[in-house]
Amino acid sequence: MNIHEYQGKELLRRYGVAVLDGHVAWTAEEAEAAARKLPGPIYVVKSQIHAGGRGAGRFTDDPNGKGGVRLAKSPEEARAAAEAMIGHTLVTKQTGPEGKLVSRVYVEAGCDIARELYLSLLLDRETSRIVIMASTEGGMEIEEVAEHQPEKILKVHVDPATGFSGWHGRKLAFALGLEGKQVNSFVKFVEAMYRAYVELDCAIVEVNPLVVTKAGEVVALDAKVSFDDNALFRHKDLEALRDDSEMDPKELDAVTHELNYVALDGEIGCMVNGAGLAMATMDIIKLYGSSPANFLDVGGTADAARVTEAFRIITSDANVKGILVNIFGGIAKCDMIAEGIVAASKNLDLKVPLVVRLEGTNVELGKKILAESGLKIIPADNLADAAQKAVAAVKGA
Numbered sequence: 011m012n013i014h015e016y017q018g019k020e021l022l023r024r025y026g027v028a029v030l031d032g033h034v035a036w037t038a039e040e041a042e043a044a045a046r047k048l049p050g051p052i053y054v055v056k057s058q059i060h061a062g063g064r065g066a067g068r069f070t071d072d073p074n075g076k077g078g079v080r081l082a083k084s085p086e087e088a089r090a091a092a093e094a095m096i097g098h099t100l101v102t103k104q105t106g107p108e109g110k111l112v113s114r115v116y117v118e119a120g121c122d123i124a125r126e127l128y129l130s131l132l133l134d135r136e137t138s139r140i141v142i143m144a145s146t147e148g149g150m151e152i153e154e155v156a157e158h159q160p161e162k163i164l165k166v167h168v169d170p171a172t173g174f175s176g177w178h179g180r181k182l183a184f185a186l187g188l189e190g191k192q193v194n195s196f197v198k199f200v201e202a203m204y205r206a207y208v209e210l211d212c213a214i215v216e217v218n219p220l221v222v223t224k225a226g227e228v229v230a231l232d233a234k235v236s237f238d239d240n241a242l243f244r245h246k247d248l249e250a251l252r253d254d255s256e257m258d259p260k261e262l263d264a265v266t267h268e269l270n271y272v273a274l275d276g277e278i279g280c281m282v283n284g285a286g287l288a289m290a291t292m293d294i295i296k297l298y299g300s301s302p303a304n305f306l307d308v309g310g311t312a313d314a315a316r317v318t319e320a321f322r323i324i325t326s327d328a329n330v331k332g333i334l335v336n337i338f339g340g341i342a343k344c345d346m347i348a349e350g351i352v353a354a355s356k357n358l359d360l361k362v363p364l365v366v367r368l369e370g371t372n373v374e375l376g377k378k379i380l381a382e383s384g385l386k387i388i389p390a391d392n393l394a395d396a397a398q399k400a401v402a403a404v405k406g407a
């Protein structure tokens with residue numbers, strides 16, 4: 011789950027991460043009032059969307075105008091900047107060409123920047139450790155730095171048994187060329203970020219840029235905080251930060267029905283039980299020359315109601331040209347699944363070809379139900395057979 015910059019900064023602040031003062035505003039009037047609460051004389055008005063690259067982004071109704079992060083020299087200017095953002099659609103490198111609608115801005119104290127650095131924490135799955143990444147190339151997309159100047163990305167891994175210690179921070183500070191009191195300020199900053207990362211069960215915390223001010227302070231100017239969805243049940247308070255308007259509507263629908271769904275851009279809708287089987291199904295679709303429209307794990311306890319919900323979500327995607335159901339009946343019985351498929355196909359008036367591969371408990375009964383349903387279901391005997399038939403069906407369609 012992702013949250014907005016201002017929410018991320020608020021959380022980080024609680025852990026002692028240095029951030030500037032600021033206030034969220036939903037209207038231009040609120041933005042002006044927010045600026046009046048700050049000392050000035052420089053204010054920064056920042057569009058709040060779940061995407062980076064806002065500074066260099068452009069609004070669809072003002073393609074030659076300024077970006078989604080603007081300096082203001084007075085509360086009135088802050089108001090005008092907010093006016094140009096709220097209710098307008100911002101396109102950045104990360105939003106895709108359709109952009110994202112800005113519904114609120116963050117009005118923040120302006121900062122005297124001496125250096126822009128990069129800092130992030132994430133889980134390195136290869137070493138099973140949290141990795142702290144830093145770079146002197148702040149403000150740029152880290153993916154670009156990784157591609158063109160990989161030597162400029164510094165990494166320190168933290169052993170979970172011993173946790174973070176000062177030397178992790180100092181090692182990075184010296185490599186970044188920090189000096190004097192900046193070193194201490196940086197070490198404290200990283201330590202606070204590490205604590206926030208662990209205690210909040212984050213997936214990623216990225217501060218880009220992390221700036222050194224002219225006064226030698228280390229401050230987070232941007233913050234991207236994303237949580238591990240699987241740990242959210244431990245943080246009921248964080249769930250309130252979810253912004254449904256930022257989510258893919260199909261994914262939101264799936265969350266509500268406790269289905270594990272990720273929208274993708276292929277043409278074969280997949281309905282599978284078990285994440286491993288879902289991954290294998292996506293792979294084999296690729297192998298036979300097509301691509302999956304989604305990842306969908308209906309879970310081990312899939313029943314007729316969930317199967318219907320899953321079908322509804324899959325078929326609401328206009329890119330879906332065919333559906334592949336691949337269910338292994340262990341706890342869920344194949345006859346029950348088959349009944350769910352028949353009911354869903356009838357209810358939803360399915361228009362695209364449907365390939366079904368069932369295996370496991372009561373499989374013969376399940377196949378019989380499908381065969382006798384009178385529906386045009388293409389039965390398959392194994393994974394390869396199912397994938398080949400699904401690909402053939404969408405390519406023929």
Ligand code: ADP
Pocket residue numbers: 030054056061062063064065066079118119120121122126149218219231232233
């Ligand atoms: P994004 O990454 O989405 O473009 P940032 O928050 O990183 O948004 O802001 C873009 C740039 O705007 C920063 O690299 C920085 O140069 C400038 N900036 C952002 N916030 C402030 C601030 N409070 N004071 C001064 N400059 C800022």
Ligand code: MG
Pocket residue numbers: 062063149218219232
């Ligand atoms: Mg940024």
